[in-house]
Amino acid sequence: xxxxxxxxxxxxxxxxxxxxxxxxxxxxxxxxxxxxxxxxxxxxxxxxxxxxxxxxxxxxxxxxxxxxxxxxxxxxxxxxxxxxxxxxxxxxxxxxxxxxxxxxxxxxxxxxxxxxxxxxxxxxxxxxxxxxxxxxxxxxxxxxxxxxxxxxxxxxxxxxxxxxxxxxxxxxxxxxxxxxxxxxxxxxxxxxxxxxxxxxxxxxxxxxxxxxxxxxxxxxxxx
Amino acid sequence: xxxxxxxxxxxxxxxxxxxxxxxxxxxxxxxxxxxxxxxxxxxxxxxxxxxxxxxxxxxxxxxxxxxxxxxxxxxxxxxxxxxxxxxxxxxxxxxxxxxxxxxxxxxxxxxxxxxxxxxxxxxxxxxxxxxxxxxxxxxxxxxxxxxxxxxxxxxxxxxxxxxxxxxxxxxxxxxxxxxxxxxxxxxxxxxxxxxxxxxxxxxxxxxxxxxxxxxxxxxxxxxxxxxxxxxxxxxxxxxxxxxxxxxxxxxx
Numbered sequence: 001x002x003x004x005x006x007x008x009x010x011x012x013x014x015x016x017x018x019x020x021x022x023x024x025x026x027x028x029x030x031x032x033x034x035x036x037x038x039x040x041x042x043x044x045x046x047x048x049x050x051x052x053x054x055x056x057x058x059x060x061x062x063x064x065x066x067x068x069x070x071x072x073x074x075x076x077x078x079x080x081x082x083x084x085x086x087x088x089x090x091x092x093x094x095x096x097x098x099x100x101x102x103x104x105x106x107x108x109x110x111x112x113x114x115x116x117x118x119x120x121x122x123x124x125x126x127x128x129x130x131x132x133x134x135x136x137x138x139x140x141x142x143x144x145x146x147x148x149x150x151x152x153x154x155x156x157x158x159x160x161x162x163x164x165x166x167x168x169x170x171x172x173x174x175x176x177x178x179x180x181x182x183x184x185x186x187x188x189x190x191x192x193x194x195x196x197x198x199x200x201x202x203x204x205x206x207x208x209x210x211x212x213x214x215x216x217x218x219x220x221x222x223x
Numbered sequence: 224x225x226x227x228x229x230x231x232x233x234x235x236x237x238x239x240x241x242x243x244x245x246x247x248x249x250x251x252x253x254x255x256x257x258x259x260x261x262x263x264x265x266x267x268x269x270x271x272x273x274x275x276x277x278x279x280x281x282x283x284x285x286x287x288x289x290x291x292x293x294x295x296x297x298x299x300x301x302x303x304x305x306x307x308x309x310x311x312x313x314x315x316x317x318x319x320x321x322x323x324x325x326x327x328x329x330x331x332x333x334x335x336x337x338x339x340x341x342x343x344x345x346x347x348x349x350x351x352x353x354x355x356x357x358x359x360x361x362x363x364x365x366x367x368x369x370x371x372x373x374x375x376x377x378x379x380x381x382x383x384x385x386x387x388x389x390x391x392x393x394x395x396x397x398x399x400x401x402x403x404x405x406x407x408x409x410x411x412x413x414x415x416x417x418x419x420x421x422x423x424x425x426x427x428x429x430x431x432x433x434x435x436x437x438x439x440x441x442x443x444x445x446x447x448x449x450x451x452x453x454x455x456x457x458x459x460x461x462x463x464x465x466x467x468x469x470x471x472x473x474x475x
Contacts, residue, residue, distance in 0.1 A: 148388070204395075215388055
């Protein structure tokens with residue numbers, strides 16, 4: 001099974017690596033959306049620090065969601081998706097490889113970029129590591145949960161807006177706790193408990209999510 | 224007992240049996256629900272005693288609480304129907320899931336509107352990002368998501384199965400959302416109706432509430448049955464029993 005896992009992961013990473021725009025665009029989107037806030041609100045440091053956790057988290061949420069729209073589409077158009085579903089391998093394995101590859105090349109860069117954006121949004125430097133950890137713990141959940149929606153809408157022509165309507169309500173817990181952790185850190189309170197909750201949500205998403213995504217793909221394939 | 228339930232489950236899984244069963248039940252269910260709802264509302268709105276602090280404004284509880292509980296139960300029922308539809312591939316569960324969504328969404332909206340109207344005189348605001356209000360808003364979003372997904376997929380079986388998966392994920396999400404926003408902040412009062420133990424609501428106010436609640440739930444059930452019947456006829460339009468049914472001058 002490790003052979004299948006390795007091959008599937010290598011395939012996904014290679015595919016994304018050969019189309020770097022797919023990887024860079026969510027990151028670029030993230031940076032642009034966060035930079036809109038100081039321009040739209042006001043550049044006052046106190047105000048920016050107040051809205052920063054929410055603004056950064058909402059931007060990360062949207063970046064992940066928009067990047068997921070095409071997650072299965074190309075494979076579906078080329079027929080690779082049907083091959084994957086009819087192959088004797090349990091379809092959860094290649095699906096999980098796909099999710100991991102997607103997170104490594106979109107979620108992880110967002111997490112690495114978050115401290116810089118936090119600094120630009122006038123968050124205290126002491127809080128930036130908490131911000132990064134929260135994005136690091138939250139984005140895999142966003143990838144997995146969003147992929148369920150992407151799997152269910154893969155065959156439909158009007159993916160984008162429908163995907164947002166389906167997935168954004170499901171993102172709310174991650175948003176609440178993710179931004180909440182940063183605000184708690186800003187208040188100088190201990191953040192371990194909230195980070196643990198984010199981790200618990202992640203554990204739930206990782207254990208049930210890939211199965212649900214595979215099932216969603218089967219449903220979309222008309223099974 | 225268990226055997227009866229099992230037999231019932233299998234019988235209701237058959238579209239023909241369901242159609243006959245609902246034809247027998249609906250003529251009773253619908254009038255009973257309307258009468259109960261009418262009695263409960265009239266009693267609550269006109270004859271129940273005035274509340275000590277909130278005056279007459281509390282009377283909106285007789286619409287607010289039944290609608291909120293109905294919306295919540297409807298979504299949980301959709302999750303259960305989704306599980307049955309995906310695991311046992313039961314066609315009637317798919318039909319039920321589709322039938323449950325529209326009325327549930329309306330109830331969620333009614334709950335939000337009545338809650339806002341009640342909030343103004345008692346809390347001094349129409350809207351607060353309080354735990355229960357936020358949860359209900361998200362419940363409405365989830366209902367709308369299910370309806371949107373179903374209307375986007377043309378094949379009815381595929382649409383129902385996709386909605387089943389979404390409903391199950393949604394049920395887990397509702398639970399997490401409830402705790403996450405409760406942690407955020409809360410303004411809403413706790414429930415005064417308790418199934419176990421003493422309710423903290425006076426009996427003169429409780430009975431009309433219970434009656435209107437039961438009435439609205441039964442009305443929801445009647446609406447679900449009616450929608451499910453239409454859906455069954457549509458899905459089984461090529462089956463022999465439907466042809467026989469429509470070619471006959473009167474229904475089964």
